Amino acid sequence: MSTKHTLSVLVENKPGVLARISALFSRRGFNIDSLAVGPTENDEVSRMTVVVDVDLLPLEQVTKQLNKLVEVLKVVELDPLASVNSQVVLVKVRADATSRSGILETAQMFKAKIVDATAEAIVLQAVGNADKLNSMLEILEPHGIKELVQSGVVAIGRGPRSITDRSRH
Structure with missing residues (x-):
């Protein structure tokens, strides 16, 4: 059973990072329900909030693949009750x-x-x-x-x- 998951992804603020990350979801056949990107308190870092409707196991695989991208600094799944x-x-x-x-x-x-x-x-x-x-x-x-x-x-x-x-x- 798939459910909505909210990922908070810290990335280097560089051209092409958004395309690489969205392509990773696309290659896996996941539809992104929501995507918001903006600068953080650090000019060199942007924060992406990605909402995706997937099973837990494929989500773990995508999270591992995201962490392998050089421009990705941190990936956290936000708990709905703690966010x-x-x-x-x-x-x-x-x-x-x-x-x-x-x-x-x-x-x-x-x-x-x-x-x-x-x-x-x-x-x-x-x-x-x-x-x-x-x-x-x-x-x-x-x-x-x-x-x-x-x-x-x-x-x-x-x-x-x-x-x-x-x-x-």
Whole structure:
């Protein structure tokens, strides 16, 4: 039975690293559900958060292969109970005079920001975990979602320890 796993991968901040890592997943036939990459507190290091839906044994094999890549400094699977994760959603919702108040109530309920509004549509920005964002989208669906864009998941371990405390260099 496959399940979603969140990997936090510290890599050297160099061109081509993202392509090499995504190719590794592709060669194994794994679909990446979410991928977010950005700089860390160290300019020479980037952090990739990869969410993949795989069995545990193939995940161990991919993790070992990731660790063999020269540019990979550290790979950690984040435990859902010992980590915090979040993503951003921008959603454009059809909004006429009759539906506008319901959309605004939904935005307030989910602490979403109104980032654009016209006579015909409202664009909301919401931040949170997948469950929260999916719940908001379900409520907005009857109003007519015109467009939707989501960032990848970003995640970090809870508590005082840091993935960088245990990196290879």
